[in-house]
Amino acid sequence: MANSELRGLVDNEKRRAAAQALHWVSDGMLVGLGSGSTAAYFIQLLGEALQAGKLRVQATATSLASETLARSVGVPLLAPRRGLRFDLTVDGADEIDPQLTLIKGGGGALLREKVLATASDYLLIIADSSKLVPQLGQFPLPLEVVPFALPWVLDAVAQLGGEPTVRVDKKKAPQPALSDQGNLLVDCHFRSIPDPTELALQLQAIPGVVEHGLFLGLARAAIVAQEEKLLVLRPGVAPADAVDFTKLP
Numbered sequence: 001m002a003n004s005e006l007r008g009l010v011d012n013e014k015r016r017a018a019a020q021a022l023h024w025v026s027d028g029m030l031v032g033l034g035s036g037s038t039a040a041y042f043i044q045l046l047g048e049a050l051q052a053g054k055l056r057v058q059a060t061a062t063s064l065a066s067e068t069l070a071r072s073v074g075v076p077l078l079a080p081r082r083g084l085r086f087d088l089t090v091d092g093a094d095e096i097d098p099q100l101t102l103i104k105g106g107g108g109a110l111l112r113e114k115v116l117a118t119a120s121d122y123l124l125i126i127a128d129s130s131k132l133v134p135q136l137g138q139f140p141l142p143l144e145v146v147p148f149a150l151p152w153v154l155d156a157v158a159q160l161g162g163e164p165t166v167r168v169d170k171k172k173a174p175q176p177a178l179s180d181q182g183n184l185l186v187d188c189h190f191r192s193i194p195d196p197t198e199l200a201l202q203l204q205a206i207p208g209v210v211e212h213g214l215f216l217g218l219a220r221a222a223i224v225a226q227e228e229k230l231l232v233l234r235p236g237v238a239p240a241d242a243v244d245f246t247k248l249p
């Protein structure tokens with residue numbers, strides 16, 4: 001299959017997962033908006049539903065890019081404030097294991113994504129089928145790192161077996177990519193992560209690591225489009241046993 005054809009299929013899965021997530025939004029909800037291309041489809045569709053008068057919601061975005069998109073499609077935005085909680089956050093993921101433990105942060109928004117996921121009653125993940133994995137770790141695990149601490153963080157990650165690389169800004173190479181907070185992003189190539197809980201504890205203990213991209217026990221469900229199927233996964237349910245929205249019960 002040609003690369004462009006594959007990209008088209010993956011894109012189609014992302015769009016279908018995002019469209020399905022719109023059915024999970026009810027009138028009056030406070031919604032967290034994720035980051036990345038799948039979340040962007042969701043934001044676009046949410047904006048269209050609002051403009052058509054089908055829904056009223058207020059939202060907060062997990063990145064400046066998503067905030068700009070949300071504003072451009074007419075989603076009313078709320079600034080962070082004490083006591084603010086979200087009924088639902090809809091976000092993408094880089095890897096999803098059978099427990100719905102996630103690797104996130106491919107787009108560099110892991111800190112704000114984790115803040116909103118934690119401030120939400122329900123985190124719904126939307127993804128194409130390439131994101132489903134039996135075990136996390138093939139996708140490099142992102143860290144957000146305070147610039148001063150970088151050399152020591154790289155040493156500590158290497159000691160954990162993570163082969164770290166500092167992310168480069170593709171448009172301004174060789175300058176490093178910066179998060180929305182102005183911190184560095186370090187991608188850690190672990191290849192396999194058999195114990196995400198243990199690794200999360202080890203990474204949290206490194207001074208200068210602001211946040212890591214392991215999302216443990218946060219996702220309540222994932223909508224994954226797999227060719228013509230639309231699967232709804234819950235923690236611990238194998239994809240083969242997931243609810244398939246494209247089939248009649």
Ligand code: 5RP
Pocket residue numbers: 034035036037038039091092093094103104105106107108109110113
């Ligand atoms: C950004 C993220 C994204 O949700 C993740 O990278 C998935 O992106 P996409 O929907 O473009 O595949 O974590 O920090």
